[in-house]
Amino acid sequence: MNTTPFSLLDRLKRAKPDADDWRRLHDIYLPLIRRWLSRLPGLRDEIDDLTQEILVVLFRKLPAFERRRHGSFRAWLRQITVNRTRVFYKSRRRQPLAGGGSEIEQFLSRLEDSSSELARQWDRDHDKHVFEKLLAHVQPDFTPTTWQAFSHYALDGQTTARVAAEVGISERAVVQAKSRVLKRLRQEAGDLMD
Numbered sequence: 135m136n137t138t139p140f141s142l143l144d145r146l147k148r149a150k151p152d153a154d155d156w157r158r159l160h161d162i163y164l165p166l167i168r169r170w171l172s173r174l175p176g177l178r179d180e181i182d183d184l185t186q187e188i189l190v191v192l193f194r195k196l197p198a199f200e201r202r203r204h205g206s207f208r209a210w211l212r213q214i215t216v217n218r219t220r221v222f223y224k225s226r227r228r229q230p231l232a233g234g235g236s237e238i239e240q241f242l243s244r245l246e247d248s249s250s251e252l253a254r255q256w257d258r259d260h261d262k263h264v265f266e267k268l269l270a271h272v273q274p275d276f277t278p279t280t281w282q283a284f285s286h287y288a289l290d291g292q293t294t295a296r297v298a299a300e301v302g303i304s305e306r307a308v309v310q311a312k313s314r315v316l317k318r319l320r321q322e323a324g325d326l327m328d
Contacts, residue, residue: 141324143207147197159196160189162267162326166260167215174219175237180226188218201325208260208327209248216246264326265319272318276311279303283311 140148145155168185171177177184191214199210223238244252273281279301286297287308294305301308 141326142322143196143199143324143326147199156193158271159193162264163192163211164189166263170215170256170259171219174241180222184219184222187222188215191218199325207325208257211260212245212253212256216242261327264323268319268322268326272315272322275318276315280311280314283308284315288312288316 142155142158145151146159164185167188168181171181171184192211195214199207201207219242220239241252244250245256247253276284283297283301283303286292286300287294292300294308297308298305303311
């Protein structure tokens with residue numbers, strides 16, 4: 135019997151994914167996408183509509199997603215965001231996108247170019263945001279002592295000796311706490327992060 139836990143993406147790609155997993159993906163990505171769309175001029179009242187359109191495409195196409203390289207999920211999501219935004223602006227005839235002269239098209243072209251600083255910022259924002267969301271999700275899986283040891287050692291950079299004395303466990307237990315939490319994070323994150 136296979137006891138390997140499935141990552142969130144793996145669970146969503148199954149024949150009958152759980153509604154809670156879809157909700158989790160929605161809760162992870164809605165604020166991130168919304169924050170990035172807020173950088174576009176003229177969207178103000180339509181950010182929520184466009185965000186929902188992007189999430190609908192993400193949900194519809196997710197079962198076909200296949201990791202091909204490092205960072206491919208976030209690059210795939212970035213491309214969906216760029217494509218849906220172009221369609222959104224074109225359908226509303228907000229600004230002409232032909233010729234790439236508009237401020238919006240310039241922004242989208244830079245976001246689409248994986249070598250641009252804007253795309254690299256997307257990657258950093260994505261990873262930081264997803265990491266924070268996944269941390270909050272897995273925290274209830276651990277005792278307060280384990281979580282405190284992990285947090286102080288892995289996130290705050292304190293020494294094992296200091297954490298052990300503060301939490302009241304051995305230095306070895308501090309290292310084990312870090313290992314257990316990181317293992318759980320990797321299991322849940324799967325291809326969401328690298």
